[in-house]
Amino acid sequence: MDEEVRQTDGAAGHERDRDTGRDGDAHRDGDTGRPHDVVLFGATGFVGALTAEYLAAHAPADCRWALAGRDLGKLERLRERLAALHPGCASLPLLRVDAADATAVRELAASTRVLATTVGPYVLYGAELVAACAEAGTDYVDLTGEPEFVDRTYVRHDARARESGARLVHACGFDSIPADLGAYFTVGQLPDGVPLRVDGFMRSNAAFSGGTLASALTAMGRGTQTLAAAHERRLHEPRLPERRVRGPLGAPRYSRETGTWALPLPTLDPRVVTRSAAALERYGPDFRYRQYASVKHLPVAVGGVAAIGATVAMAQLPAARRWLMGRWQPGSGPDAERRARSWFTVRFVGEGGGRRVFTEVSGGDPGYGETAKMLAESALCLAYDALPERAGQLTTAVAMGDALLDRLQKAGIRFRVVAVR
Numbered sequence: 001m002d003e004e005v006r007q008t009d010g011a012a013g014h015e016r017d018r019d020t021g022r023d024g025d026a027h028r029d030g031d032t033g034r035p036h037d038v039v040l041f042g043a044t045g046f047v048g049a050l051t052a053e054y055l056a057a058h059a060p061a062d063c064r065w066a067l068a069g070r071d072l073g074k075l076e077r078l079r080e081r082l083a084a085l086h087p088g089c090a091s092l093p094l095l096r097v098d099a100a101d102a103t104a105v106r107e108l109a110a111s112t113r114v115l116a117t118t119v120g121p122y123v124l125y126g127a128e129l130v131a132a133c134a135e136a137g138t139d140y141v142d143l144t145g146e147p148e149f150v151d152r153t154y155v156r157h158d159a160r161a162r163e164s165g166a167r168l169v170h171a172c173g174f175d176s177i178p179a180d181l182g183a184y185f186t187v188g189q190l191p192d193g194v195p196l197r198v199d200g201f202m203r204s205n206a207a208f209s210g211g212t213l214a215s216a217l218t219a220m221g222r223g224t225q226t227l228a229a230a231h232e233r234r235l236h237e238p239r240l241p242e243r244r245v246r247g248p249l250g251a252p253r254y255s256r257e258t259g260t261w262a263l264p265l266p267t268l269d270p271r272v273v274t275r276s277a278a279a280l281e282r283y284g285p286d287f288r289y290r291q292y293a294s295v296k297h298l299p300v301a302v303g304g305v306a307a308i309g310a311t312v313a314m315a316q317l318p319a320a321r322r323w324l325m326g327r328w329q330p331g332s333g334p335d336a337e338r339r340a341r342s343w344f345t346v347r348f349v350g351e352g353g354g355r356r357v358f359t360e361v362s363g364g365d366p367g368y369g370e371t372a373k374m375l376a377e378s379a380l381c382l383a384y385d386a387l388p389e390r391a392g393q394l395t396t397a398v399a400m401g402d403a404l405l406d407r408l409q410k411a412g413i414r415f416r417v418v419a420v421r
Contacts, residue, residue: 038383197352250264
């Protein structure tokens with residue numbers, strides 16, 4: 001589907017509300033009216049625990065962070081495990097909160113400057129949390145790859161978040177940081193003020209967890225609702241004056257640039273990239289982005305397409321969807337040895353103004369180790385870095401841009417220029 005993007009993601013002309021004490025130096029130095037700088041919600045889940053381990057090892061010594069979830073016993077056991085490696089974690093605050101308890105969720109959002117959540121499927125469990133953050137002026141990050149959830153959040157909470165100064169930043173994991181910041185990095189290597197074309201080619205050998213499967217199957221089974229949410233969003237989005245941004249699906253093809261078969265990926269990533277492009281004039285007057293899965297061998301490509309088609313078809317039937325979800329329980333995932341063998345690369349081909357660049361984003365286990373790293377660094381970036389004074393629903397490139405790019409490079413995720421022609 002050739003989706004032409006019209007909105008600006010709240011990037012232009014929406015300064016943070018100075019009456020909330022949440023902008024500029026006051027925000028970076030700590031909002032003394034709130035007991036926490038960062039709260040991790042869903043900390044005892046598979047990715048949540050990995051994110052907690054990353055924060056325990058990398059959060060600044062003066063960071064006031066806390067663990068939140070609905071099972072206090074699991075939170076206590078997680079804290080004990082963290083404290084065995086990092087004794088300072090023995091005093092980590094534990095916050096018992098159920099995502100369905102609107103009052104508790106509002107209190108949670110009001111207690112912290114940044115709230116990071118791993119609790120999905122987000123379309124089922126995330127609405128109250130986003131609403132609470134938008135109302136409280138609390139920065140919010142998640143790991144969603146669900147277009148319906150992102151679109152409904154924009155329609156319901158973008159305007160209030162702009163008023164309160166909240167930055168609502170979805171897809172701060174493998175969905176969709178490598179694509180979003182990779183395209184942002186690629187655009188930075190191309191001439192300014194000219195039409196630009198960027199294609200992304202993704203490869204990985206990673207396994208998935210029960211939680212990831214549940215979110216994916218839930219999204220696949222909500223096709224009608226997803227289309228309705230996208231239509232409603234388009235009715236609310238302002239048009240882009242004198243600029244054009246597109247994210248066509250593309251067609252399967254052999255890519256000479258990568259020497260692989262390229263299969264179009266109808267995921268959240270291209271929507272995020274094009275929304276960044278709509279918000280940032282650096283992407284030029286006419287920007288197009290396409291994203292593909294990159295497969296070396298044709299039989300594997302054909303088999304992959306067939307498997308995905310069968311899964312989508314089964315997801316439409318509630319009984320089949322429940323059966324698939326039951327094969328991998330939420331909270332389960334690949335073990336440390338399997339994650340250590342996992343990797344990802346996204347190769348970008350960018351063109352414009354007579355220049356052609358090849359760039360690459362790469363790292364280790366994408367769905368878990370690197371996703372936990374991305375989520376944690378996104379939360380810390382919002383809490384501590386000097387960032388543009390923007391609010392509302394934002395992408396990672398728009399909200400954090402160079403600051404997050406720098407953090408991720410220092411954390412071991414590689415962004416590099418491969419060749420220039």
